[in-house]
Amino acid sequence: MPGTLWHSPAALAWLQTILRERFGHAFVLQAQPDGSGMALRLPGDARCISLALNGATFARADSDLPCTLWNAAAEGWQPALPGALPAPGAAQLPAPLITPADNGWHIGYDILGLTYWMLTRQEEVGRTDLDNHGRFPAVHSHAYKHGYLERPVVDEWLHVLGQVIARTWPGIALKQHQFSMKVSHDVDAPSRYGFASAKGLLRAMAGDVLKRGDIKNALRAPWIRLNTRDALHPSDPFNTFEWIMDLSDQHGLTSAFYFICGRTSAMDADYEPEHPAIRALMRRIHERGHEIGLHPSYGTYQKPELIAQEAQRLRTVLAEENIRQAEMGGRMHLLRWEQPTTLRAWADAGMNYDSTLSYADRPGFRCGTCFEYPAFDSVLGQALKLRVRPLVVMECSVIATRYLGLGLGEEAKRKINLLKNACICVGGCFTSLWHNSELKMMEEQELYMNMLHKQFK
Structure with missing residues (x-):
């Protein structure tokens, strides 16, 4: 089920908010008329960062996107976490990925498209491969399949973008975030016992004895149940x-x-x-x-x-x-x-x-x-x-x-x-x-x- 292209006017305005919260500056995003890229600017400044645009990929509601890796350190950029950085949506990346350009830099990966796709959970829209509680499970996700579920991949890519911003506008004071x-x-x-029905109380007591060997709590259960009126009982586990x-x-x-x-x-x-x-x-x-x-x-x-x-x-x-x-x-x-x-x-x-x-x-x-x-x-x-x-x-x-x-x-x-x-x-x-x-x-x-x-x- 396709969603709105991430470079629609409403999505761009939302992404500008994301960037302002992350970096502390009101950047302007402008899509190239031919759909070939995205420009990131500061108002009234001729300098610019251009980014690859992969709008169709990052509007997809499935987990079958390609994924490759990028070695930031090998190209002179500082990764936030050790190891190569996953690049969801890309089968391969240009080398070098980030290159000087007129009045700025060019990034050959759609960082903003990835941000949109991950933060909006577009991957999950209309999915039917759900678990017994109707939930989309991790094991069906792109992140799990490609081994980056335990990495904040959007934050890692925005960390790289912050470095490119600093090189494009030397001396700019970017917002510093603290853990x-x-x-x-x-x-x-x-309460273990305080709100249980009579049947529920007996079931809880039986579980205490048979499953956990906890005879002490089982014996206290009726007393706790009777004395949970105006406050939770202090002995309730x-x-x-x-x-x-x-x-x-x-x-x-x-x-x-x-x-x-x-x-x-x-x-x-x-x-x-x-x-x-x-x-x-x-x-x-x-x-x-x-x-x-x-x-x-x-x-x-x-x-x-x-x-x-x-x-x-x-x-x-x-x-x-x-x-x-x-x-x-x-x-x-x-x-x-x-x-x-x-x-x-x-x-x-x-x-x-x-x-x-x-x-x-x-x-x-x-x-x-x-x-x-x-x-x-x-x-x-x-x-x-x-x-x-x-x-x-x-x-x-x-x-x-x-x-x-x-x-x-x-x-x-x-x-x-x-x-x-x-x-x-x-x-x-x-x-x-x-x-x-x-x-x-x-x-x-x-x-x-x-x-x-x-x-x-």
């Missing part, structure tokens, strides 16, 4: 919220907690946002200076009206509790996503940002970037009033046997730190998802703490 982290927590299960916020405070981070506010499937939560214990939890999160957001229920990703309803339900609860926030964002339940239906639904619901876009089956850079950016609907060819905050790693994508299956040991630590280090190298943001219910064991807590501590380059 940062954002931690978020989908509240699928705020899923009640890790204070621990999470303590750790975030120690690291100067703000934890974002995303709450489910609807029932569209048995896959959804067993609590209601209006419950006194959930209201108390939200008040506590707000009192401590952390964030509350939306986690739309399982059946909403193709139904914008339901996302809007659930967003309003959350806003109502927050207003009743006198909780005011500068912005509200969140993430889809189980990372269910249909491009661009779900993206537009978030914008139409008046949300400020979405942080869904990572693959469930593999961690990495689904959008090719670790920087937050303005959303663009490639089908309608429109910029949206919404920010996309790419998710780099979800804990179960790394740990769970149904996904990468690395467990809780050194392999998992290495994988998480590899992805974090890639964000450090490009000065981006390492955005993580760790469920409150997946921090009940010491090994889980140690892996989470390691993720927050470890920094290197």
